[in-house]
Amino acid sequence: MPRARREGPGKRPYAAPGLAGGPVYLDYNATTPVDPRVAEAMWPHVTDFFGNPSSSHSFSQEPRRALVEARAQVTGLIGARTREIVFTGSGSEADLLALRGAVLASGRPHPHVITQATEHPAVLETCRALERLHGARLTVLPVDGDGLVEPAALAAAFTEDTVLVSVMAANNETGALQPVTELAALAHEQGALFHCDAAQAVGKIPLDVGELGVDLLTIVGHKMYAPKGAAALYVRDGVRLKPVGLQRRAGARPARGRRTSPCPSHSAPPHSSRPPNSPTVLGPRAGAVLSAAPPPIRRVNHETSPKGSSRSPDARSSTRGARRK
Known part of the structure; x- marks a missing residue:
């Protein structure tokens, strides 16, 4: 793969090729194009470094080293510790692991879950499935x-x-920012865990899991210029989750009690499972670096907006129907 072309004194890369020559793309809450620097960081792991990072032979060494670095960069983005990160294949899987894992690990015959009406379907539908299949009781709060x-x-x-x-x-x-710190504190006062789907926030606003007080937090790579198919779940030390897997296959073991693994997990990184998809995990690795210092957001002047829109330039906006994961 050719290296990302760079231009100007700051060697700023060109925009993603998919944006060239087409209409203006504004659906960034649905997904972002892969930044050329992210693609460049991934490419060696698509071609040369193909080994399973959980293996014990020489082909696993570089993938394992890169995953350690990727994990450190993701943890640095949210103020976590490396052993508290579980790589997943999507934001939906991270939400499923958090919700299903926490509820089934609680040991309650009829555990009660609270969420709110404008959550992403990955959360709402998982909660409804827990209610339907596992006897959980569900409260969906309204919003103001x-x-x-x-x-x-x-x-x-x-x-x-x-x-x-x-x-x-x-x-x-809507772009509404929930009072997560206050809500998490209320949950802990009642002895409940708090999960936060931060797919639309990580890389866009500063987030620190310690300051937020959350127990579980979902991170999605393709919201911050990484490829689809890579995400992560922050799991605070001491939080127990029921492993996610359709069934336990011969030779499949849940590493650290999380996702089931079709291969030995003795060399897998902490809190991991089956070996992560190295190239896509390295997308968030590079994306985390990009998002650590995001460029200033250019606001649209409402006086020149298309079709005479009267939206204020300070209004928080996003496209509707931005389905993700």
């Missing part, structure tokens, strides 16, 4: 006129069986 969960509404929703609260950081359609 600004799209936010009222802390008082959450406080009133707890029961003695509440084991998990799941509230996103930023909405993919």
Whole structure:
């Protein structure tokens, strides 16, 4: 693969080839183009360094080294520790592992889950499946006129069986930023875990899992110029999750009690599972670097917006129907 071309004194790369010559792309909450620098970082692991990072022979050494570096960069992006990161194949899988894993690990016969009405379907549908298939009880909180969960509404929703609260950081359609720190503190006062789907926030606004007080946090690579097919779940030390897997196959073992693995896990990175997809995991690796210092967002002047739009340049906006994962 040719190296990403660079131009100007700062050697800024050209835009993604898919954006050249076409209409203006504004659907960045649905997905972002892969940055040429990310593709460049991935390419050697698509071609030369193909080994399974969980193997013990020489072909595994470079993939394993790169995954260690990738894990460190992802943890640095959210203020976590390397052993608290689980790589997944999508944001939806990360949400599934967090929700299903926490609820089934609770040991309650009828665990209670609280979420809110504007969550992504990956959260809402998983919660409904837990209600339908596993006897969980579900409360879906409304949001106010600004799209936010009222802390008082959450406080009133707890029961003695509440084991998990799941509230996103930023909405993919409205851009509303939930008061995660306050909501997480309320959950902990009641002895419940707190999951936050931060797919639309990581890389866009500063996030620190310690400051937020969350127990579980979903990260999605293709929202920040990495490829699709790579995501991660932050799992705070001490949080127990039921492994996710359709069935336990011969030779399949859950590494660290998370995703099932079709190969030995003795050399897998901490909190990992089957060997992660090295090239795509290295996309968030490069994406984490890019997102650590994002370029300034250029606001659209409402006086020159298409079709006479009167939207203020300070208004938070995003495209509707941005389905992800």
